[in-house]
Amino acid sequence: MTAKLPAPVTLTGRHVRLEPLERRHLPDLWATVGSEPEVWRWTMNLPPASEEELGRILDARIAEAAEGECVHFAAVDLASGTAVGITGYHDFSTKDESVEIGGTLYARSVWRTAVNTEAKLLLLTHAFEDLGMGRVFWKTDALNERSRNAILRLGAQFEGVFRRHRLRPTGTWRDTAYFSMLADEWPAAKSRLMERLSRG
Numbered sequence: 001m002t003a004k005l006p007a008p009v010t011l012t013g014r015h016v017r018l019e020p021l022e023r024r025h026l027p028d029l030w031a032t033v034g035s036e037p038e039v040w041r042w043t044m045n046l047p048p049a050s051e052e053e054l055g056r057i058l059d060a061r062i063a064e065a066a067e068g069e070c071v072h073f074a075a076v077d078l079a080s081g082t083a084v085g086i087t088g089y090h091d092f093s094t095k096d097e098s099v100e101i102g103g104t105l106y107a108r109s110v111w112r113t114a115v116n117t118e119a120k121l122l123l124l125t126h127a128f129e130d131l132g133m134g135r136v137f138w139k140t141d142a143l144n145e146r147s148r149n150a151i152l153r154l155g156a157q158f159e160g161v162f163r164r165h166r167l168r169p170t171g172t173w174r175d176t177a178y179f180s181m182l183a184d185e186w187p188a189a190k191s192r193l194m195e196r197l198s199r200g
Contacts, residue, residue: 001132003097006071006089011122015079015114015197018122021062021072021086026055028083029074032107039105042144044169061086061103072103075119077110084110087119089127097134099127112150114197120154121193128186135182141168142175151179155189 008020030051033039040047048054061072065088075085085106092099101123110116127133140147142161152158156179165176181189 003094003132003134004130005068005094006092006099006127006131008065008071009126011073011126013078013118013122015077015118016122017076017078018073018087018119019076021058021065021074021088023055023058023062025074025083026051026058029058029086030054032082032084032109033086033105036108038108042141042147043105046169061088070103075106075110075115077115084115085119087123089123092133097132098137099131099133099135100137100139101127102138116150117193117196121190121197124154124181124186124193125190128183133183135180137178137180139176139178142177144177148177148179154181155185155192156181157185 010020011018034051034054035047037047048057061070064070065072070088070090070092072086072088074083075087076082077084085104087104087106088102090100090102101120106116124136127136136156137159138151138156139162140151142148148158159178159180162176162178164173166174168174
C-alpha cells in the first residue's frame with residue numbers, strides 16, 4: 001500500500017468523535033481547556049488569558065491546516081456533545097511513510113478516560129490502516145512525565161532525547177523525548193488499546 005497524506009476527515013468511535021478543527025469549537029474549548037494551567041503547562045507555560053486569545057491560537061492552527069502543513073482535530077465527547085480537546089497529525093511524509101501525532105491538549109476531565117484512549121486508537125488506526133504509514137511518532141518535553149507515560153501506555157517505544165531542542169516560553173531550553181510505533185507493532189498495540197476500552 002502506498003502511503004497517503006493525512007487530510008481533513010471525521011473519525012468516530014463510541015466515546016469520541018474527531019472532526020476537523022473549526023472556529024465554531026472555540027466556546028466549548030474555552031470552557032473545557034481554555035483557562036486550565038496544567039493543560040497548557042508544557043505548551044505555553046501559562047493558559048490563554050481570554051477566549052479571544054484562545055481564538056487566535058485556534059486561528060493559527062486552522063491556518064496551518066489550510067496550508068497543508070498539518071491536520072488538526074477537535075475531540076468531541078459524544079456523551080456531552082462538547083469539544084474537550086485538540087489533537088492532530090504533523091510532520092508527515094508519504095515518501096518516508098511517517099506521521100507525528102501531536103499538538104494535543106485535552107481537558108483534565110478526560111485525562112486517562114475512554115475519550116482520551118479512544119481518540120488515540122482512532123488516530124493510530126487511521127494512520128496505519130487507512131493512510132498506510134509505516135511509522136507513527138510522538139515527541140514531548142523530556143520533563144513531562146505525564147505525557148511520556150501516556151505515550152508509553154499506547155505501546156510506543158522510547159527512542160531517545162534530542163537535547164537543547166527548543167526554547168521554552170520560560171526562556172529555558174527544552175530537551176525533547178521521542179517515541180514511535182511501527183506498522184508491525186500496531187496489531188499488538190491495537191489489541192491492548194481495545195482491551196483497555198472494553199474495561200471502560
